[in-house]
Amino acid sequence: MTVHTAHPPGFAHQFEDMEQQREAGSLGMWVFLLTEIMFFGGLFASYIIYRALYLPAFEIGSHLLEVKFGALNTAVLILSSLTMALAIHSAQVGKRRAQVGFLIATMILGAAFLAIKFTFEWHHDYVEHLVPGFGFIIRPEWGAAGQHVPMFFCFYFFMTGLHAMHMIIGIGLLTVLTVMAHRGRFTPEYYAPLEVSGLYWHFVDIIWIFLFPLLYLIGGRYIGGGH
Amino acid sequence: MSGHIVSVKLYLGIFVALLCLTALTTGVAYIDLGAFNTVAALAIAVVKMLLVVLFFMHVKYSGRLIQVFILAGVLFLAILVTFTLADELTRHWSPTPTGWGMLAPFLLRFF
Numbered sequence: 001m002t003v004h005t006a007h008p009p010g011f012a013h014q015f016e017d018m019e020q021q022r023e024a025g026s027l028g029m030w031v032f033l034l035t036e037i038m039f040f041g042g043l044f045a046s047y048i049i050y051r052a053l054y055l056p057a058f059e060i061g062s063h064l065l066e067v068k069f070g071a072l073n074t075a076v077l078i079l080s081s082l083t084m085a086l087a088i089h090s091a092q093v094g095k096r097r098a099q100v101g102f103l104i105a106t107m108i109l110g111a112a113f114l115a116i117k118f119t120f121e122w123h124h125d126y127v128e129h130l131v132p133g134f135g136f137i138i139r140p141e142w143g144a145a146g147q148h149v150p151m152f153f154c155f156y157f158f159m160t161g162l163h164a165m166h167m168i169i170g171i172g173l174l175t176v177l178t179v180m181a182h183r184g185r186f187t188p189e190y191y192a193p194l195e196v197s198g199l200y201w202h203f204v205d206i207i208w209i210f211l212f213p214l215l216y217l218i219g220g221r222y223i224g225g226g227h
Numbered sequence: 228m229s230g231h232i233v234s235v236k237l238y239l240g241i242f243v244a245l246l247c248l249t250a251l252t253t254g255v256a257y258i259d260l261g262a263f264n265t266v267a268a269l270a271i272a273v274v275k276m277l278l279v280v281l282f283f284m285h286v287k288y289s290g291r292l293i294q295v296f297i298l299a300g301v302l303f304l305a306i307l308v309t310f311t312l313a314d315e316l317t318r319h320w321s322p323t324p325t326g327w328g329m330l331a332p333f334l335l336r337f338f
Binding site: 023026027030031033034037038041042044045046048049052053067071074075078079081082084085086089092093198199202203205206209210212213214216217218221 | 232233235238239241242245246249250252253256257264265268269271272275276279280282283284285289290292293296297299300301303304307308311312315316
């Protein structure tokens with residue numbers, strides 16, 4: 001009989017060693033993220049088709065979005081991805097207080113993204129009657145393409161809405177992680193919850209990296225010099 | 228033994244590169260490049276995605292199994308988009324069916 005050596009905290013017995021456990025955890029998270037790719041992929045595929053069918057309307061719609069808020073939010077999300085990566089780095093080198101600090105920073109940046117999205121963009125769109133189903137007004141200056149502009153805004157609100165929902169879930173995950181990190185649950189040997197939640201957070205960042213050019217930028221910004 | 232540790236310096240470098248690419252893609256959108264505007268925007272987005280996936284998500288240092296799984300996911304997304312477009316964009320290639328009447332010239336040959 002082999003000597004039963006002390007095993008690291010968080011080690012589950014069905015695995016050979018911590019390395020195998022970590023790999024299995026990441027693989028499982030990636031499988032979930034692949035289903036998320038297909039989930040968002042349906043929206044992206046239909047966006048491409050309807051954009052091809054109603055290009056003038058999509059360009060009018062894109063012009064009505066504010067690039068500055070889209071670009072600012074991209075920067076905020078990229079910074080939050082950096083702080084998330086640094087939180088995991090802090091766990092790997094065994095710095096507990098830095099972990100908590102970076103996790104809180106990530107949460108604040110995520111909340112800042114949502115605040116910019118909701119107050120400066122969605123609320124502004126509502127006031128401007130650009131929300132389909134909530135008093136959308138087709139403007140005469142849009143011409144014949146005007147009847148299809150609500151289609152663009154349906155995509156805009158569903159895509160950014162689904163993304164925002166993922167952000168809210170992410171902030172919920174970060175809240176739990178912050179408490180766990182504060183209690184010293186993560187060690188250089190075991191930080192799987194941080195690692196897989198980090199994968200989720202970066203995935204949501206990647207979705208926005210594609211939404212930003214698709215919704216804000218490729219609508220022929222140069223026509224008439226933008227705003 | 229813990230997983231591969233990426234240095235803080237590299238993380239900061241990736242972060243700066245991502246910010247520069249965001250500024251670049253925003254700037255390029257205001258220059259009239261015709262159809263190339265869309266190509267440039269998506270190409271920059273793909274580069275940014277690769278930076279996040281390879282370094283922030285540690286895929287560069289992950290095992291082959293995870294890398295193969297991710298490629299499979301990308302492949303299925305490509306199938307989803309390509310096949311849907313192949314249907315939608317080629318519908319006008321064949322004539323619109325007009326019911327059984329279109330078979331008349333063929334059937335009349337037997338009478």
